[in-house]
Each structure stands twice: as structure tokens, then as C-alpha cells.
Amino acid sequence: MVIHAAIRALVIATALAGAAAAYAHAHLARANPAAGAIVAVAPSEVTLGFTEKLEPKFSTVVVRDASGKQVDKGDPRVDEVDPSLLKVSLPTLTAGRYKVEWRVTWSIPIPARATTSSASSNSAVPVPVSERIGA
Secondary structure: HHHHHHHHHHHHHHHHHHHHHHHOOOOOOEOOOOOEEEEOOEEEEOEEEEEEOOOOOOOOEEEEOOOHHHHHHOOHHHHHHOOOEEEOOOOOOOEEEEEEEEEEOOOOOOEEEEEEEEEOOOOOOOOOOOOOOOO
């Protein structure tokens, strides 16, 4: 009886640990500029905020123009002060549509990736874009 109770407790503990690990995925919580945003002035960087601390070695972000060309400065980085933030610097962008692609890994090494679109306009004229998030 004691053995069965110990095995039962171990099975329950393992199941609960697995459920907690599944819940602990890094989800995009915020972005600057926001997904689908239309901005009057081009930002100098893109910042993505996630729900978990990111692993710097395995987390990256790329910004592409409408033709698919990478337009960021190639310096993706996890913020040293807040490791849930992923950033990349941008040169001065012209008006147009831009897609942000990211791949992140957090303390539980399961990668997640997605894309989103946003626009930058050096004038006050809105540039229509559509939000697109997917793996």
C-alpha cells in the first residue's frame, strides 16, 4: 500500500510538472511599434516583450521590407536589464510595409517563432497594413 501511494504521488507530481512546463511558454506580450501599427515617424528600434525570460544565444529578431529584404542593423539582442525584451536597431526607414520576424527560446528550451507586420511612414499619411501572426 505504501508503494502504491508513493507511485501515485510520483505520477501526479510528474503530470503537474509537465502541465506547468507547457504553460511556461514565452508568448509575445507587447511590441513597440505594435503589431499592425501605422507610425508617423520611423522608429529607431523594434522592441518585443515576452512573458518569460529569453535565452540570448537562441533568440533573434529580423525586420524585412515588403520585398523580403532584411532592413534592420543586424544587432538583435536580449535586453540586459529586462531579459524578457528582445530588441533590434533600425536605420532610417522610408515609408512602407515592414515585417518583424522573431524566434525565441526561454529557460525551457522549446523554440517559438512568429511574424507580424507593421508600417513606418516619414509623413503623417497612414500606410495601411494588416496584422499577420503565425508560425
